[in-house]
Amino acid sequence: MSKLDESLLRPIPPFRKLSRIQIREILDQATPRRYDSGEAVFNEGAEAERFFLLLDGTIRVVRTTESGEQVVALHIGSGQLFGIAPALGRSTYPATAVAAGECLALSWSASLWHVFVSRYDGFATETYRTVGNRVAEMNNRIVELATLHVEQRVANALLRMINQFGKKVEGGVLIDFPLSRQDISEMTGTTLHTVSRLLSAWEKQGIVRSGRKRVAVTDPHRLVLIGSAQS
Amino acid sequence: MSKLDESLLRPIPPFRKLSRIQIREILDQATPRRYDSGEAVFNEGAEAERFFLLLDGTIRVVRTTESGEQVVALHIGSGQLFGIAPALGRSTYPATAVAAGECLALSWSASLWHVFVSRYDGFATETYRTVGNRVAEMNNRIVELATLHVEQRVANALLRMINQFGKKVEGGVLIDFPLSRQDISEMTGTTLHTVSRLLSAWEKQGIVRSGRKRVAVTDPHRLVLIGSAQS
C-alpha cells in the first residue's frame, strides 16, 4: 500500500489545526479504499465499526422504508466526514451510503473516534460544526417537504446540488455526478414521471439541459424564482 | 432566589455521572425561569447566548417560512436539553422555541458550554447521544413526509406524541399538553381542515377522543395500522 500524502488532510477543517506529525499519525491508521459506482460503503442498521472521510467522488446517503421505497437523505462531497455514527453515540448506521459515481475514501476504526476527539485539538469542534450544518440542512428539507409544491422542491433540490457539486461548463453549471430522474424523485418525495415532466418543460424554457443521468442548469436565476414562488 | 435542589439534575443523563459537588457547581451557575403558555423561550435567528434544560412542561420547536407558514420541528419534554446551538458550532438558534403550556427551565451562558464539556465526565457523550436521537427522529420525519399519505403521517404523529408525552387516563392515553388541530397540521405538513376531518372520522370509529386543544388516543393499535398502511 502506497503511503498517503499529508497534504490530503491538511485543508480539511477537522484537521486544519494539526501539525504535520499528527496528520502523519492519523494517516498511518487510515485504510484507503476505492468504491465502484453504485457500490455500498455501509448499510443501514449495520454495526458502525468504522467512520469515513471521502477523498474523491460523491456519496449518496439513502434510507429505505419497510415498503421498499428509497429516500435520499443527503449527498456527501469530497473532503467531508461521513458514517460518523460514533460521534452521536449510535452503534449502528442510520442509513445506507452508496457511491454515486466512483469514489475514494479513507476509514478508521470507530474505536479511534474518542482518541481523535481527545487527542487532536479542534477535531471535535470542527466535526460538530459539520454535524450542525447537516442538521440545518435536514431541517430545511423538512420545512420544504411540509410546505412547498413538488415543482418548487425539485427546483430547490437542483439548486442545492449545483451549489454543492456544480461544475462550470460552457453555457451552464453541471451537476458533477450521475443523477437519474429516479434519484431526483427520491430526493424530493415525488415520482420519476413528474420529475421527467418538469425537466422536459424546463428544457423547453431554456432553464436546464439534461440527458441520461446528467443534469446541467443554464439559468439558475429562473430556478430560484420557481423554487420560492409563493402559493 | 431560592436554592435549587440537587436531586433535580441527578437523574438526567448528561449529569448522571457527576458528584453532588459538581451538580451543585452547575446549579449555582444556572438561571431558572418560568414561561407562560405560548411564550417564546428564544427566537429563530437570534444570537445563541444561552442553552437550556427543561425542568417541567413541554416546548414546541418551530420554524417559520418566508411566506409565514409554521412548521413544528420537534417537541421537547421535561428533562431534556434544548437550544444547544453551541454544541453544533452555531452562533444563532436555528428555530424558535415556544412553551406549549406552562414551562420551567434552567439556562446557562453559552460560554459555559465548553467548560461543561471539558470539566464534566460524560456530559459531552450523553449530550451527543441526545443530538443523535434528534437527528434520527428528523430523518424519520423526512422519510415520512416523502413517502406517506397525510392520514398516515397524522396517525404516526399522534403515536409519537403519546409515546413521548402520553399520560394514562381512563379509557386511553392523553397527550398531556395543549395541542390544537392547527398544531397537528404544522407537524405533518397539512391543513387544520384535513386534521379535523381525520380526527372526526377516527372519533366515530372509537380510535381517539378529542376536544379543544386536547387529544386522547383510545385505540393505539388501530392507529398503528393506519400509520403503516401500505399504498
Place this chain on the structure above:
DNA sequence: CGCCGTCTTGACTCGCCTCAACCTCGGTGG
C-alpha cells in the same frame, strides 16, 4: 353576555400520482 379563537363540515377544484405505452441509447455478445 358578547366576542374571539377553535373546531366542524360541505362543495368544489386541481396537482400530482397511477397506469400504460413507447422511445432512446449504450453496452454486450454472437
Place this chain on the structure above:
DNA sequence: CCACCGAGGTTGAGGCGAGTCAAGACGGCG
C-alpha cells in the same frame, strides 16, 4: 460489425387525495 436487450427516459389519459373556499357551530374568557 450489427442485432439485441435492458436501463433510463418521455408522454398521454384518467382519477383521486387533499387543498381551498365558505359558512356556521361551539365554548371559554374577559
